[in-house]
Amino acid sequence: MKNYFIVSLVKNGILGGGMTADEQAITYHTGKLTVPQEYRHLVMRYDEINEVTSGRMFLLPTVTVMKKNGDSYKFAVFFGRNRLIETLRAHGVNAA
Numbered sequence: 001m002k003n004y005f006i007v008s009l010v011k012n013g014i015l016g017g018g019m020t021a022d023e024q025a026i027t028y029h030t031g032k033l034t035v036p037q038e039y040r041h042l043v044m045r046y047d048e049i050n051e052v053t054s055g056r057m058f059l060l061p062t063v064t065v066m067k068k069n070g071d072s073y074k075f076a077v078f079f080g081r082n083r084l085i086e087t088l089r090a091h092g093v094n095a096a
Contacts, residue, residue, distance in 0.1 A: 061076070
């Protein structure tokens with residue numbers, strides 16, 4: 001079963017899009033042509049994620065996904081940040 005979240009990737013600005021969480025990974029996706037190709041369909045498998053932390057950027061709730069290879073991605077989560085964190089925890093991800 002997939003869970004859907006309204007998020008924006010925070011990378012040189014706020015890049016609108018969405019995130020899905022399924023049994024193998026969370027995936028950020030956007031159809032915006034101004035977003036670099038490497039970020040348009042960003043798959044982050046649960047076993048590749050080292051840690052997820054929550055925070056704030058201005059007034060927006062955020063989560064930062066830190067992968068085991070050192071890559072880090074910050075997302076503004078517009079609705080359901082706690083639900084996203086609980087979903088990650090359910091898949092064995094260390095989420096604070």
